Amino acid sequence: MFKKILIANRGEIACRVAATARRLGIRTVAVYSDADAHAAHVAACDEAVHIGPASPRESYLVAARILAAAQATGAQAVHPGYGFLSENEGFAQACADAGIAFIGPPASAIQAMGLKAESKRLMEAAEVPLVPGYHGADQDGALLKREAGRIGYPVLIKASAGGGGKGMRVVTAEAEFDAALASCQREAINSFGDAAVLIERYVQRPRHIEIQVFFDGHGNGVYLFERDCSVQRRHQKVLEEAPAPGMAPERRREMGEAAVAAARAVGYVGAGTVEFICEQDGRFYFMEMNTRLQVEHPVTEAITGLDLVEWQLRVAAGQQLPLQQDELKIRGHAIEARLCAENTDANFLPSTGTLHVLRWPEGALNFRFNADQERFHEPAPLRIDAGVREGDAITPFYDPMIAKIIVWGEDRAQALARMDAALAATRVVGPHTNAAFLRRVVNSNSFAGAELDTGLIERERDALFDAAPLSLELAAAGIVAHELAAEAALQGADPWSRRDGWRLYGASRRVFMLEHQQGGSDRVVLERLHDGGMTLVLGERRIPFTARALGDERHELRLDGRRVELAVHAVGEQVTVFAPEGSASLREVDVLAHAGDGAAEGGRVTAPMPGKVVAYLAQPGDKVSRGQPLAVMEAMKMEHTLTAPSDGVVKALRYAAGEQVGEGEALLDFEAAA
Structure with a gap:
């Protein structure tokens, strides 16, 4: 087993890995940027190394700096977490070349599954079911549009190198295709440095079900059952649960074996997730493989009683998988909610600011193991995985997730009740959060009744958005x-x-x-x-x-x-x-303290958060209508469209496309109609 590992990530996953490593007697090294000097993951590790400015492109995404930190501290292995360099085959290979273990799959497997189009071709050869679509290398816009017509609308445009819902657009008609393609390619370049896309038939009322797989370096592979991740906004997951409601044992076996076959086809080693898009009748199609540990891995840990990070460390150290397929069992039901700093009533716009108050429900646990250190002594009814503490700030540089709230119950009904109670008892003051929204989703007719598909949030819109405040x-x-x-x-x-x-x-x-x-x-x-x-x-x-x-x-x-x-x-x-x-x-x-305050300044369209101006959609002198798009900003790797607050005239533009703006800065001057 390793004596020291470096964790090439931040936030809750870095804290999570540090906790398991400490239990196994492994020392840990954190890396941090200018924005993270006092972050929770730095405090959780034994050592820490500064790697650069706050921007990920100048710190967490600079492979040479991560590798140099590992070598300088004598780390024998690097755990990449998820995001950043976790699915970068160049970094995995650089670690191998330097004699440092990469706690993940070999570079060849990452490369094979990293490009969606290429992975589709590999899966077709391995006889894994695929959604009808275009996965070719020719990226001519006219050709892509013809292929969309051949497949039949609605279609889904996806960044070939993408993940996390970024670089993805649903197109319902030919007239929408050109604008959606351009927006998708811009976001793909910003997030992945690659504008290539693929096009697939958009499955109606699909369920998003993924299979957790694990392989060791001795040829052994297993699947640790499924997770249902159908509840999504902007193609990003909101709630995840395991096992998938309504999953028949035979279908579970078919999907698990298909996932193992997909991973075996690329010589996989370590933890990975094979994601499927599923019809309501149970038919399933390969969507992509995430060659890393997933954000939602705790629900799998809850129903299996296993520490998947420990499995990663053991496999990377050359050990065999601790269990075989017939030894894996499901117990109970688990649900995870992603608590994020975002304004749900403003199209999930990310929110920034200091966490003045961050209080969790009483009795929240992380891990309780029995003597053999292999299985949970008993499932924790409530677990909080957080990478921030009270007083920390949510910045525009990184993902706005505050924590993961995970509950376990003997059955789904008990898990639902525990999740509702946990969300009700969670207190956050500072940035906007989705806590109240999550609670409404958990209590919605569709989710409570397990009527699941990726359109659930839109279908339940009237019950989920613009809710009446507390009396x-x-x-x-x-x-x-x-x-x-x-x-x-x-x-x-x-x-x-x-x-x-x-x-x-x-x-x-x-x-x-x-x-x-x-x-x-x-x-x-x-x-x-x-x-x-x-x-x-x-x-x-x-x-x-x-x-x-x-x-x-x-x-x-x-x-x-x-x-x-x-x-x-x-x-x-x-x-x-x-x-x-x-x-x-x-x-x-305080009326006395504010005596004489003036009226708020108006006549401007301002940036709701720090970011970059992507494009202006109106020019000085243009007459615009209320709700008409005026500008596009990019923040936290997502594009956000700002609209006219009323009918009026654009008077002046304050910035040029490509410039950075601060929160509250005026992007343009606007004169409302009389």
Whole structure:
């Protein structure tokens, strides 16, 4: 076994690998950029090496710097995690040439599966079922358009070197093809440095099911069952579960054997995932192979009781697979949710900022092993894999995932209930997150009823988007309780120092001005009677009210006879209230502090986050309509289109295509129509 390994990645996967390595007595080396000097993965490892600026192109994607760090620290092996260099055959070969083990497949296997078009040809030879499509090397635009017509719309354009949903577009009609191809190629160049695409028939109501495979260097190969990853937005996974609901044992065996055959065809070694697109009737087609460990591997660990990272380390050290196919069993059901910093109501626009509050549900575990260190002593009902801590920042340089929330149950119903409870108890204050959205998906009719396909989110749109915020009654009561508790903590034992508004006769009145994020404000009055009773006044409503602090920013309230527990966190004037029904963020306005503030500046279209201007779709002097696309930005390797806020005229462009812009910077001047 290795004595020291270098982890060529960041975030939760680097923390995950470090935890398993420590358990096995292996020392670890982290690498970090300018943006990651104090990151969680650096603290999780025994040593750390700086590799460059924040941009991945100048740090995590520079193979020579990673290799130099491994050599300088005496690391015997490199674990690439996922993303960055994990599927780079040149880096894998460079490690081998330097006498350093690459904890992954050989470079030849990565190369064979890395280009989607070439891998399709290999799978066809291995008799693995394929979706009808064009996988040729000729990338002439006119030819691609003719091939799309031959296949029949709708078609899917995919970056040949792509992955993670990037460089992918669905085209429903010939008139849309040219624009979709150009956008797909731009994103493919930015993400993978290769504009080549392939075209496939777009399967209606498809399920996305993938098979976890594992091979050692002695010719042994197994499949560790399937994961259903059908719930996606913008072709990126949102929820994953194992096993796939409704999977018949015979179909599971067929797909598992096809996945093993696909991996064996390229001489695979290590952990990999063969992804299939599936019809509702169970027919399946090879889509691609990810030659690395997947983000969603914890659900497979949960139902098999195995540590897949440990398997990776053992196989890379030359050992045989710990188990054979007939020894692998499924127990229970597991679901993983990807908690991301993004605004779900703004087309999942990534969000940045400091994680002022990051609190997980009580009882969250990572691993509990029995004495032989091979199997979980018992599955953890709740597991959190996070690469950030409270106080860390989500930056525009890397993927916006905050953590993975993984639950296990004896059956799917129990796992669903545990996931709902875990999401309800998760508290994040800072960037926008998809926590509330994830909870709505888990409770949607389609997901709860296992009616799964990649169009689930769009089909359930009315239930998932633009949800009503937490009621003003609960939000206001939480803010008032939080303010009272904060004041009580400051006052002394001296009764004359109490700041509770007590009056010998009559009642005291205190006004709270609360502003909503979406605009508008409410005036909330707290009345205190001389006998200690309290009443909240909201408009015409008078609500009997009591509050008791519970610690950790939690409060027990009674509102008009109803008992409820809330958590409340304040960052400056912004106060976020977490309740069983959901959360709300309001601004508690100090009227005196803001006396004389001017009106907000208007007349501009601004960048919602740091990024690069890709193109302007309107020019100075153009008359535009509300919702008309005005500019395209690229941020976090994804393209985002900014639209006109109203009818009006474009007055001036502030940047040129290709220039970097900061969050809140004006991209163009805009004059609204009278």
